[in-house]
Amino acid sequence: MTSRPGPSTIEEVAQRAGVSRSTVSRVLNGVATVDPKMRRAVDDAVRATGYVPNLAARSLVTRRTNSVALVISEPASGIAGAEFLQRIFSDPYFGRVTAGAQHVLRATGVHLVVVPADREAHDFVLSYLRQGHVDGVLFLAGGDEHGLPHALYEMNVPVVLSHRPSAALPVSWVDADQTIGGRLAAEHLGRLGRRRAVVLAGPPELAAARERLAGFRAAAEGLGIAVAVVHGDYSARSGTAGGRRILAEHPTADAVFAANDLVAEAVVRVLVDAGRHVPADVAVVGFDDSTTARDAVPALTTIRQPVEDMAGEMARLLLDRIRTPDQPARGVMFAPTLVVRETA
Incomplete structure (x- = not known):
């Protein structure tokens, strides 16, 4: 031989x-x-x-793993384990974030590791990151729940947030102006002559949900639109429950502003099944402009967040932070836009 x-x-x-x-x-x-x-x-x-x-040998010299973690945290929903993982992989928003970050990272030879961080995995995630398995963290959540961003900062782990920090946390972030998004939805419904709106809002403890609602309310007040609020989360199940509440508690509503496109699509199904015509009887506006919005029947009018561009900017900010740890934190704000389709 x-x-x-x-x-x-x-x-x-x-x-x-x-x-x-x-x-x-x-x-x-x-x-x-x-x-x-x-x-x-x-x-x-x-x-x-x-x-x-020999990447292992090289990492001993450079002290780099050429990997970063996408930590996905949604503690406000109260779900964990298998249900949390199902939420992550069924919501098109997370896929768009991953694609946008991968586009930037792959060009530099950096790998992306997806790390779910529900309530049950909090300590595990911190332990994993503390052991130096990655060079930095893209942190995806609607707020500072669990104190994870602060813990990462204290551990000197480079981190970029998908939201503007609510506290004085000196880390870089990328966000869309959620207040403007809510305002755009109200202004569009006002132009259609709608005067009785229900907002199916996201969890009130999340900054994005609060800001969208505040933007909608402020614009609606100036347009003479009455606003009722039903809080839920960002799942289709929440949209189905919200749609049933609209039928039972707000039967004269002629407009709905939904927390996201999954919620909006579910609301449309409930309304249509109950004999309401969309948009003739009730106009529905979603949020995100995900594949759900484009593929729904009827196609959803929605507020577009440039999610892929935002995730790519997060990746660029993180790479800059890894290369130059002492540079000051930066924040980048994107502007949402209205996309008019068939539901409003």
Whole structure:
């Protein structure tokens, strides 16, 4: 039997490319000042030899894992375990966040690890992050519940939040102006002549839910629109329950502003099943502009958050923080827009 040859080495790559070992290292580490001809020669040699960098050894030198965590926390919903995981993987919002972050991270060779952080997993998540498995955290939640963002800051873990911190927490963040989103929904319904609206709001302990409701109420008051509020969460189940409450408690409502598109789609189904015409009898506006909004029948009028762009900006801010830990925290605010389809 012939012995199988061992893996190629960096010296073999250097010899084949006709450059020094240090030049190969600089190319593999993405140093921008390497001469383009040398870079191409090294790339060709890597492909020809089948060389695979020893990432474990490299991490001992750079103290980098080339991985970041997307921590998804929704403690306000009160769900945990399998139900929490089902919520994450069924809500198109989380898929959009992952896609937007991946688009930026993959271009830099950084891996994304999704870490669910329900109530039951709080200590596990902190332990995992404390052990240095990732270089930083994209923290996705509507508020500072559980104190996780503060704990990460105290641990000196680079972190970027998907919301503007409610307290004086000096970490970078990305958000959409939720107040403007609520205002856009009210103004659109006002232009349609609607005067009796029900807001199926998200959990009041979440900043985004409070801000959307405040923006809607402020604009509705100026337009002479009466507003009733029903609090729930961001699930289709909550939308079904909210729709039934509208029929029972607010039968003359002619407009609904829903917490998100999943809620809006469920409300439309309840109203239509009860014999209401959408939008002739009741106009419905969702929030997010997810695939749910586009695929629903009828297609949902909604407030668009540029979620993929927001997640990509989060990734860029985190990479900057990892490279330059001492830079000041930054906040980036995106503007939502109205997307008119068939329900309003």
